[in-house]
Amino acid sequence: MTILRRVPSLLAVLVVALVGVAVAPGAASAAARDGACDSGEFCYYYNSNQAGSISDFTDSLDDYGTTQPSCYEFKGAGAGKGLCVKNNAASVWNRTGKTVRVYFNSNFAGASQDFAAGAKGNLNATLKNNNASHELLSGPTGCSTDGTNSKLPTTILVYRVSLGRVDRVDFKTYVKNVLPNEWITSWPKASLEAGAMAVKSYGWYWALHSTRKTSGGQCYDVRDDTGDQVYRPSSAQASTSSAVDSTWSARLTRSGNILQAHYCATTTACGGWVDGDWLSQYGSRDLANAGNGYQTILRHYYRDVAIS
Structure with a gap:
């Protein structure tokens, strides 16, 4: 292969010598x-x-x-x-x-x-x-994100607490491997879609705003445990991944900014729920069973939000 590549270069030199044409320095090499x-x-x-x-x-x-x-x-x-x-x-x-x-x-x-x-x-x-x-490397590096309030981040920095390291994870992969650990995978489609929006919005918010660091000085956006959202690689399920896919192009915002969407399990009380910032997971199941779509469920719990 080396010999074949060098022959045209040799011919080019001979032609230049014959016709007196200058070659741009460094162009070929x-x-x-x-x-x-x-x-x-x-x-x-x-x-x-x-x-x-x-x-x-x-x-x-x-x-x-x-x-x-x-x-x-x-x-x-x-x-x-x-x-x-x-x-x-x-x-x-x-x-x-x-x-x-x-x-x-x-x-x-x-x-x-x-x-x-x-x-x-x-x-x-x-x-x-x-x-x-x-x-x-392609995409963001270090502590940076390429996301904005109108553009999804391509990756998110996940603190793998038990492993003591920070992984940069494809953002959609992250959401698909959080939702089945936070929602019951057999719940109705609209509940899973509302969950997909909440999980995505929570992670998206922290990708834009986090200034947290591990004890070793590594920056991260979210923990992989209940301190933020439970992320387990390779845990994605068909029902929850479908919910993520079907809502992926939608944004959940308040006053144009990505909502820091909180949620909890109980149907009766969440810390701060009365302020319109918390969604009840079991409540989303019940509303879905009653025939409500995911957008109605989100607006039921989150105050003054836009879904676009």
């Missing part, structure tokens, strides 16, 4: 692993402060290899040239348009460090000379 840190590439450096030999990449890579001649090596001039890049890098320059995450382990696992688009930096004490894979 910008995407090649050539030991130069070109625009669009993520680059490792053998030494700190972007010094020493360079190893340049144009995409994510889950394993660099550990031995020559099969490993990805430092190719540029300077200290470290020819060495495998795995567990040998000290600094980076991210010239891609995305955040790049460097991992301690192969297959995008273990401790990690993020480098924003355009950033130069040294690998931290954990990852210096302990870099095994890197990933170009």
Whole structure:
């Protein structure tokens, strides 16, 4: 494959020499692993402060290899040239348009460090000379969300309390794996749809507003237990997922802002329910059994809301 790619380049040089046409510098080699840190590439450096030999990449890579001649090596001039890049890098320059995450382990696992688009930096004490894979990230990173009061977030930060970590979870996946743990899956469709709206609205609100952090300093939007909503991966059920799907395009707002929708189990009293901010789960079942749709159920409990 390498020989086939190089032949056109050689022919191009011969043609240029014959006709005297200038070639834009770097245009043909910008995407090649050539030991130069070109625009669009993520680059490792053998030494700190972007010094020493360079190893340049144009995409994510889950394993660099550990031995020559099969490993990805430092190719540029300077200290470290020819060495495998795995567990040998000290600094980076991210010239891609995305955040790049460097991992301690192969297959995008273990401790990690993020480098924003355009950033130069040294690998931290954990990852210096302990870099095994890197990933170009799409969507929000760090503590940020891409959601607004009119646009669903694509992800939500979930504090996995018993595991002591924070996971960034696809937002629809999150809602589908909360609803069956908060509502009875055999309840009428309208009750499940009202629940889907409440669960989504509660999570959406906190994705926009949370400033909470774990004891270790990691930001999160919601806990995975009864401190917020019970989230259990792979717990989605057909009836509750259908309710999520059928209401996914609807918003529950008050004065244009996503409602911080509270709910509780009892049919007679919820803390704050009289203020129009709480929905009764069993009450939603009873109203659904009486023939009411999910929008009527929501308006019965939440005061001055718009469903759009």
